[in-house]
Amino acid sequence: MHLWIIPLLPLAGAAINGLLGKRFSRALVSAIALGSTAAAFAMALWVAAQFLGLPPDQVPHIERYGTWLSAGPFSAEFGIYLDQLSLVMMLVVTGVGFLIHVYSVGYMEHEGGYYRYFAYLNIFMFFMLTLVLANNYLLMFVGWEGVGLASYLLIGFWFLKKSAADAGKKAFLTNRVGDFGFLIALFLLIKHFGTLQYDSLWPLISKYPVETGAAGLLTAIGLLMLVGATGKSAQIPLYVWLPDAMEGPTPVSALIHAATMVTAGVYMVARSHLVFNRAPDAALAVAIIGTLTAIFAASIGIVQTDIKKVLAYSTISQLGYMFMACGVADYVGGIFHLVTHAFFKGLLFLAAGSVIHGLGGEQDMRNMGGLRKYLPYTFWCMTFATFAIAGIPPFAGFFSKDQILWSAWSGGYHVLWVIGIITAGMTSFYMFRLWFLTFFGDYRGPNPEAAGHAGGSHGHGAPHESPWVMVVPLMILALLSLVGGWIGVPHVLQGSDHFGSFLSPVFNATAATAEGAAEQGESTTELAFTFISVAVGLLGLLAAWWLYYKRPELPAKMAKAAGGLYIFVLEKYKVDELYGAVFIQPLIALSSTVFWKGIDRGLIDGAVDGGAAGAREVSDEMRHMQSGNIRSYAGWVAIGAAAVIAFMVWRGVR
Numbered sequence: 001m002h003l004w005i006i007p008l009l010p011l012a013g014a015a016i017n018g019l020l021g022k023r024f025s026r027a028l029v030s031a032i033a034l035g036s037t038a039a040a041f042a043m044a045l046w047v048a049a050q051f052l053g054l055p056p057d058q059v060p061h062i063e064r065y066g067t068w069l070s071a072g073p074f075s076a077e078f079g080i081y082l083d084q085l086s087l088v089m090m091l092v093v094t095g096v097g098f099l100i101h102v103y104s105v106g107y108m109e110h111e112g113g114y115y116r117y118f119a120y121l122n123i124f125m126f127f128m129l130t131l132v133l134a135n136n137y138l139l140m141f142v143g144w145e146g147v148g149l150a151s152y153l154l155i156g157f158w159f160l161k162k163s164a165a166d167a168g169k170k171a172f173l174t175n176r177v178g179d180f181g182f183l184i185a186l187f188l189l190i191k192h193f194g195t196l197q198y199d200s201l202w203p204l205i206s207k208y209p210v211e212t213g214a215a216g217l218l219t220a221i222g223l224l225m226l227v228g229a230t231g232k233s234a235q236i237p238l239y240v241w242l243p244d245a246m247e248g249p250t251p252v253s254a255l256i257h258a259a260t261m262v263t264a265g266v267y268m269v270a271r272s273h274l275v276f277n278r279a280p281d282a283a284l285a286v287a288i289i290g291t292l293t294a295i296f297a298a299s300i301g302i303v304q305t306d307i308k309k310v311l312a313y314s315t316i317s318q319l320g321y322m323f324m325a326c327g328v329a330d331y332v333g334g335i336f337h338l339v340t341h342a343f344f345k346g347l348l349f350l351a352a353g354s355v356i357h358g359l360g361g362e363q364d365m366r367n368m369g370g371l372r373k374y375l376p377y378t379f380w381c382m383t384f385a386t387f388a389i390a391g392i393p394p395f396a397g398f399f400s401k402d403q404i405l406w407s408a409w410s411g412g413y414h415v416l417w418v419i420g421i422i423t424a425g426m427t428s429f430y431m432f433r434l435w436f437l438t439f440f441g442d443y444r445g446p447n448p449e450a451a452g453h454a455g456g457s458h459g460h461g462a463p464h465e466s467p468w469v470m471v472v473p474l475m476i477l478a479l480l481s482l483v484g485g486w487i488g489v490p491h492v493l494q495g496s497d498h499f500g501s502f503l504s505p506v507f508n509a510t511a512a513t514a515e516g517a518a519e520q521g522e523s524t525t526e527l528a529f530t531f532i533s534v535a536v537g538l539l540g541l542l543a544a545w546w547l548y549y550k551r552p553e554l555p556a557k558m559a560k561a562a563g564g565l566y567i568f569v570l571e572k573y574k575v576d577e578l579y580g581a582v583f584i585q586p587l588i589a590l591s592s593t594v595f596w597k598g599i600d601r602g603l604i605d606g607a608v609d610g611g612a613a614g615a616r617e618v619s620d621e622m623r624h625m626q627s628g629n630i631r632s633y634a635g636w637v638a639i640g641a642a643a644v645i646a647f648m649v650w651r652g653v654r
Contacts, residue, residue: 178231
């Protein structure tokens with residue numbers, strides 16, 4: 001199938017624009033960037049068609065291109081591993097990625113560094129495709145680190161803006177903490193199994209028994225993988241980088257921090273399901289971390305006023321749902337929500353970008369309102385996405401979120417289900433809060449005729465709709481936010497669950513177990529829990545309607561009544577301040593006092609400077625020997641001769 005061409009296409013686009021783009025027109029830069037990603041998506045579709053025709057004994061389809069690292073008995077190769085899971089991820093990355101590239105043409109039209117921006121987007125696509133298509137963990141780790149680099153470059157794209165540069169560094173360093181854990185897990189795999197190749201590793205791990213007693217090797221590996229996943233997918237305790245990452249251009253938020261990069265941790269956990277299936281303690285840790293992250297981030301999202309910050313905490317919360325699914329062994333449900341989330345959350349970010357574009361850079365929802373008459377297409381697209389994430393049928397998010405919640409309950413994780421259902425209500429509330437504040441009521445910004453002149457870089461004049469190059473991707477994603485979940489309609493709703501059937505060979509008995517449960521008379525119970533899920537979503541809608549449309553004066557009164565608690569949540573529970581006091585400031589103090597002043601300046605510089613000073617003093621003393629006085633020279637000659645004679649006599653005596 002020549003699968004290597006798919007990641008190579010965006011790499012070629014990045015190389016051409018990165019090296020030569022400064023000399024190109026914007027039209028040519030756009031053509032190269034969009035052409036390379038469109039070609040990658042087209043080939044991904046062709047590969048998907050070819051894959052569907054393969055007999056089961058030829059799946060996974062592995063292409064090997066040679067060994068690139070060899071150390072003793074260990075070796076790693078360049079190769080691509082195509083199964084149902086990597087095919088789904090490839091289609092999401094190339095498809096959604098292409099739409100965001102198209103949108104970026106309009107959004108970044110008036111920005112400097114146009115060629116650099118598209119080179120960064122393309123290099124991100126290359127590394128993300130490397131991550132999901134790799135046939136071994138080491139090559140996956142190359143893509144893993146590569147998307148971290150691309151994220152750093154894109155978050156800090158406006159590098160002259162201090163907050164953007166700081167956010168890029170924060171994302172890069174926080175991810176390095178998680179990557180350290182992932183790397184240790186890989187070292188353990190090499191030591192105990194001698195390989196990181198998937199097709200060689202899976203049979204070896206399958207021979208291990210389930211670690212039901214004391215934690216063993218696979219539990220350690222699973223927990224270390226979880227550390228890596230919490231960094232990349234912004235889970236507790238390493239979630240703090242993602243809200244700050246909103247400093248980057250909005251299309252970057254859509255591509256990296258909603259649709260693709262942040263799902264890398266979920267993909268890695270799902271890809272490593274054999275490890276977690278044999279390490280139930282590690283799997284439980286995944287479920288607990290995900291569930292706690294979901295409700296924690298949702299609680300912060302409720303009070304945010306920056307439209308992108310609301311969506312940032314929503315992303316963290318939705319990723320928590322995916323972790324919950326993987327932790328309760330519903331890997332299909334986790335990947336299903338990953339796909340639908342790529343549609344509706346990518347759309348939410350792009351629609352938010354359209355709002356920001358139409359308001360000249362304004363991001364505070366308190367300065368919006370009534371925008372549905374100014375931005376009608378954006379309004380309807382964001383409406384589709386809002387209903388999808390709130391879990392309202394028949395939108396995509398309803399099917400994937402409901403599957404996760406049912407898996408938690410039917411698997412015996414009742415406490416997790418309770419937290420998950422509360423989070424679902426909170427999600428509906430804060431998303432409809434955003435919807436009402438942005439599009440309903442009266443416009444609360446500057447005079448509509450003057451809006452956009454206050455220093456924004458995107459819009460001019462009154463609030464206005466975005467150009468078609470930005471609106472068309474919104475419409476496509478809106479359609480996917482509606483129908484994207486229909487591929488996984490469960491049996492209890494008279495569906496065929498095509499998505500679960502497609503992925504079941506990857507995860508073995510997971511899908512079959514779910515079908516069996518339905519056949520054993522649990523369908524009525526599952527249907528009842530589905531109604532509960534929908535009711536909670538509608539309750540969130542009703543609460544938001546009452547507070548932000550019917551009685552808009554109430555939220556301010558409630559916030560005042562809550563007092564310090566409201567401020568505490570608004571300030572994100574002061575977790576950043578806590579990390580600063582516990583980790584960052586001591587590290588800076590240690591670096592500046594001990595390492596810089598003590599070791600660098602005192603020891604290293606002191607040794608170098610001291611040696612130089614000593615040499616200078618010796619030479620200063622010796623230069624006095626060169627006085628120009630003949631009698632002085634004769635005296636030195638006599639002293640030297642006496643010393644030579646004394647040495648010869650001493651040697652003779654010995």
